[in-house]
Amino acid sequence: MNFEQILKKLPFIIFLLFIILPMFKNSGFFVIFFIVALILFLKYGKQLKNFDFKNSKDTPFGIKNDSKIININNLNNMKNIKTSITFIVLAIFGLWLFFASIVIVEAGQTGVYSLFGKVRDQELRSGFHLVIPLARITKMSIRTEEYTMSIAQGEGKRYTADAITSLTKEGLSVDLDMTVLYRVEEDRASDIYRTIGLKEDIDEKVIRPTIRTAIRDVIAQYEAKDIYSEERESASSKIADKLISELEPRGIVIEQVLLRNVALPANLATAIQEKLQAEQEAEKYDFILAKEKKEKERKIIEAEGQRDAQKIINESLTQNYLYYLYINDLKSREGTIYVPTNPSTGMPLFRDLGK
Template sequence: MDLKKLFDKYPLFVFGFGAFLLGAITDSGFFIFLGIILLFSASAQYKKKGGEDSKSPFDIKKIINIFNNNSKKEHMETINPRNKAKIGFWVVIAIVFLIFLSFASAFWVVIDAGETGVRSFFGKVRDSEFHSGFHLKNPLEKITKMNIRTQEYTMSVTQGEGQRYGSDVITALTKEGLSVDLDITVLYRLIEEKASDVYRDVGLGYDEVIIRPQIRSVIREVIAQYDAKDIYSEKRQEAAQIIADRLKEKLDPRGIEVEDVLLRHVELPADLAQSIQLKLQAEQEAQRYDFLLQTEQKEAERKVIEAEGQRDAQQIINQSLTSHYLNYLYIQNLQDREGTIYVPTSPSTGVPLFRGL
């Protein structure tokens, strides 16, 4: 392959293709863009020539002929030495510009929201971190970005639900020695002010090195203090809170803040789970009967109080119904009637008679 001849005739094409290839290999959008610009520039330059030279250097047949050295007669004129000098000048400028950009990007770093930048210089981790935003830095300094958002660590019997593939359930022994399986999710976040310490002492995989072992240890300690039926029913939330408190005590000094612990599922042996369910149903039924008895008792007490009230009211009424009071009521009622009213009176006293009215 006559590479020298190819470079002499199409220098921009060679540099453009090289930049494009370098960008594709290094996954650099800048080099890919630069390569495209150089390739189009080469195409535009060679189209200005007349005759056979008006053909673009992207003519596949010509490129194949040059590489195979099979062309016996050249169909293109060599580039003018003056044009060669200009092309070489701009190529040098482009290379210098690329080198400048490569070095210039080493003087700054951008930390995204929810991240912190851990600084290290020749392997030594610095104590201060870069917070989110734009920062100038030593070009020889390495910046490692770490997530400080709320994250979760799940250990579950369901495949693909937790951090590990397959079943990752926690098995623990209860107070009476029964084996129970638990699904748990721990919400945590990296404390930004201690990110450098975590990176120095543990590295980026602190969730597997620190969090996971502590979760397993603390859960087994707490579950051992409860009976199976308590964990299965009413004391699950209490146990989850104790687990969260103990994890905070152990992980906060290591630079990890525990926000919450969710004890999502407790799986007991099948026969034990059934017996607990039956017992819970019996307890609920007993509580229902107790409630009914209390309701009936309250109703009986209400009726007694109501009867006593009626009796007392009648006694008061009987004591207050004197003859004078009855005469007064009789006369008052007569005032509300229209027309002539005949009232029987006593022959001896002349007082109206109420009997038979």
């Protein structure tokens, strides 16, 4: 293919480059390439369109069919066109190299660096980076992620009901809803990408099967009524410990494990609720009995105190002490005449003079 044929196909080549090159690295280059291609088309498109390579008088080289006369002006014009095209191609290639080297890692992400299929153990932190244009940077989220398995349709990661069915200590089947909050450890992102993959792979290959195994191992240690009531927090804590021991060595940090719901067979749930209600009633009556017993003890102690106090008072009320109290009481009774009536006791018979 000679240069004249290339010139004829130049618009198609520009269009092809316009479509293909921006796909290599980054969308910013797409805009710049479009502007450069548009300038090239506006400057030389009309001139190239008017070239008639079959007519020697109009050929860019100025060569006639019946002679070897060269049109110097046309030749100079073609040299200028060739120089301009070369410059523009080099400029486009330089811009591609520049923009292909730029990588921006957003907050909450880390970049995994790979070159020719080999992953390097060197994560790119959030911010601006310059890399080899041929390198591939895969961005991974290091934010807190949530994985839910629920009996409610559409609530979990899968559209269908996705509760975990497990057997209790007594062999009863229960369905459990579980939510796990986790995140990828940034310093281990390259290793996770190499051995597991991206978030979808982490969820399906690691998180989901580990949750199912941990729940079944832990629930088998409890009776159904315990999981349904007071032992739920204990079971949730044991599941969390098991997930941490399994996943954190692989670079996945477990932040929280929520055992949200325990669904028992209907008849068993009713029986447990009735039993719990009966236990609550029994506890209520025990409380009332204990209260009455305490009240009885209080009254006994109060009566004994009154009896002892009366005994002390009776023992202290001697004849002389009563006389003393009586005489002190007489001081406040003015207008009353007291007449002794019992010489042996000295106790008076008194009368109110006002009456």
